[in-house]
Amino acid sequence: MSLFPTGVAASPRCSLFRWKRKLPNQLGRAKAVRSVGDECSPRGYLDEQFCQVEDLQDEANPNFAEEVVSLFFKDSARVMLNFEQAIEKHPKDFARWDAHMQQLKGSCSSIGASRVKNECTSFRNFCGEENAEGCTRSFQKVKREHAVLRQKLESYFQLLRQAGPAGTATRPAGK
């Protein structure tokens, strides 16, 4: 299946990066990602940590990455919901907001959701400045990035599944 770049088997690490590029490119643009480095830049959706998570996948846990990702989305959705309630109940309680965002940021770091994480950081900066409006805007961005990432990862895993066991089997686990 040509969805998998030929390079996947050879360098399974960070294969997602090629995917991340591929997915939006499927529809039209055919830019190939050459180096992982490009994708690991802040502009990328996922960073090195995601590779680490994928590497943990092995025979004992063949769907580890997907499990972790779905756990992340489930938990982060909850955190964001709590956060929204907190924003309403405690307006301008920057310390509280900061604490919530800290939690979300920590979560993001688990799967390497770099863009969401960066938005969290900018939110916290606004909190530090006590800029309520900035916080609100930033939080909207956080939500957006979160939703986008979720979509992308869902497609990603779907494609993986479609590729079949052969697709996942080409990723040697561990180092």
Add this chain to the structure above:
Amino acid sequence: MDATAFPYGLRVLVVDDDPTWLKILEKMLRKCSYEVTTCGLARVALDILRERKNKFDIVISDVNMPDMDGFKLLEHIGLEMDLPVIMMSIDGETSRVMKGVQHGACDYLLKPVRMKELRNIWQHVYRKKMHEVKEIEGNDSCDDLQILRNSFEGLDEKSLFMRSDSDTMRKRKDVDKDHADQESSDGNTVKKARVVWSVDLHQKFVNAVNQIGFDKVGPKKILDLMNVPGLTRENVASHLQKYRLYLSRLQKQNEERILGAARQDFSHKGTSENLNLRSSFQEQPSNIANGYPHASQNIQTQANMLDSQLEDTKSTVPLPVPDKKRTLASDAADSQNVTSASSLGGVLSFKSMPVNQDRKPSETMILECQAWTGGIPSKQFMQYPKHNHERCDLLGDYSCLPKPDLEHPVGPSNLYAPPPLISMSCGMEGDARDFSDVKPAIMDCIKSLSPALTCTVDSVSVQLSDSVVTSIDGDLKSSGVDGLPSIKDCCLDQTNSQGSLRPSQEPSIIGSTELASLPEDLPSYPLHGVSLENIGLSSIDLLNYSDAMILSGLQSNWYDDLEFSSEMMDYPSIDECLFASS
């Protein structure tokens, strides 16, 4: 990695409120061939650690957790279990890292954590073991040290560091047999030869600190003032650190109480607790006597002795121990020193007193045992399971316990025996094999002690292993301890009948019952629940921590613990976070 070499099988407890991280860390650690237990709540983690003492080598904890601050958890673990703790956080700010180190973290990892960082965490475990050997060095004779060193080094690292603490003990047991006659403090009988900060020792420490002036205090000065042979500067330094942390935390919590009178408070509190215990003794004798003819006599005697002893030492200082014991403030003197830094303190004052009196060691010990029954939550027992000094004394002195007539020269060391008796047995819950070591001595002890205490000890020992149980059972004649069920029943009965007492003696029984029920014995949880409810804040804390200073803090913590004991009853929830992962 060689499957049998250290650090294979390192037992790690991971605490993090983020389930995603918990999952990832678990997988990473498993890949390092470590044995992982995960936990999403700090309080539950503490319970696990208390319950399965000695079943973990290292703890990894997140800093930001909703139910308890990671630093507070770190402090608790350091004080109670003395395990190496690694902190983790997404926040790598210098101030946070520094705080972690100050609170005693042995490392601080930044999230995202890489597997290669986790591979090396065993070094902290190893380092700690090395330190403990060094501590033994300071405390023991050359011979013992040599033996210990040999066993330490000669041991297959696997057996040394893996869950086979019992293996370690077995090897030392062999060594013990060679030195069976040795009664002086032996490093080789101690599984983890740590300096145990008994009430007495801590009181000396506090006195020294007060004398020097809290601001100018330093480990060397304290060490010199304390003048305790075998105590090293490192011991004092680490204890001072904990003491400082503890004080600062208390200060935040109980400002009005701590203000200016912190030091006095501690010693006073201990005293008042002590008073409580004493009065409870006096009130209770009949109760206890009911089922236990032995006990009554002993208790009477003990109470008397206790009284005289207390008066001698002027130990009593009523203390603003929160919501209690004001009434007991009768004897209070203003002494800080009073040995009775704790309820046990009062009792333990015996310990430190040269037993010049005609008091028989057995009586004394029984007294102390009784005093201990005043409330020694098992988990707190765990803290000082194997102090080398005490333990050796225990072994040596148990034989004289049952006989009222003095068979062995009474020395200060003898006095140490009873408390360690309980703590030792409790602490040994994980070392079934080793228990047989002290079995003969303990059995004798058990025979003579009141059934209450017997129950206590026995329930613990029963828990340890079948072999131990049967042998102990076989030797018991007087007490109604036939086996586990009866022991527990008897403990429970005690509990129920005297449940209303505050500084009751139940706690000890309860504690031991609790202890007995705790170790990997889920069915006994009801006992656990019962016991905790009945345990008052008073003497228990004192007894176990043997640190007057921790009293008030413990009291507040104790409430926490009480809450969590009920949590413990909800197995399913615990299962979720624990067993699913371990």
